[in-house]
Amino acid sequence: MSATADVDPRIFRQALGQFATGVAVITAEGVNGRPVGMTMSSFNSVSVDPPLILFSIDRRAFSLQAMTEARGYAVNILGRDQEHLSNKFARALDDKWEAVEHTLGHEAAPLIAGALAHFECAPYAQYDGGDHVIFVGRVVKFMAYPANEPLVFFRGAYRSLKDAERSPEWPLPMHY
Secondary structure (H helix, E strand, O other): OOOOOOOOHHHHHHHHOOOOEEOEEEEEEOHHHOEEEEEEOOEEEEEOOOOEEEEEEEOOOOOHHHHHHOOOEEEEEOEHHHHHHHHHHHOOOOOOOOOOOEEEOHHHOEEEOOOOEEEEEEEEEEEEEOOEEEEEEEEEEEEEOOOOOEOEEEOOEEEOOOOOOOOOOOOOOOOO
16 A cells, blocks of 8 residues: 555645646657647746756656657746637647747747747756656746736636635645
8 A cells, every 4th residue: 555545636636736836838849840838837946056947747648758858848938818828738639839829949849929938948857756757957048028927827727816716615624
């Protein structure tokens, strides 16, 4: 029996949802030069010297192999007005790039137009993260465009920084 066998995954995810995150789309050049991209809220800074970031990808993700083999990738931090892009890149196997304006960055990783920031990265390390693979990237170039409100994910939904409402299903049941 594993040490986490008594943890209810649904309640665990709800508890993790108490941590508000920004939303990013991680992009790379995939097989045959076709771009890949996936919505991500597991993005963090790691180090300033050297400049490192991290994100994690579910081992079941269709794009995992392409990201594992990518020579570079980009982190596109989405603005509040880009919720539709977050939803688009969260779906598996759709033509995610149809009507998405972008340019190519480091190692042909797509940079999504209108993003709040772009971090262009070279692969630095990959680690086992249980049911995820943790990617650490060395930032080789970045740009920030802070003129817009960020897209925020909190308690299982997109939120505005101005939102102050509580979901009716709270508080969570106690879990030890």
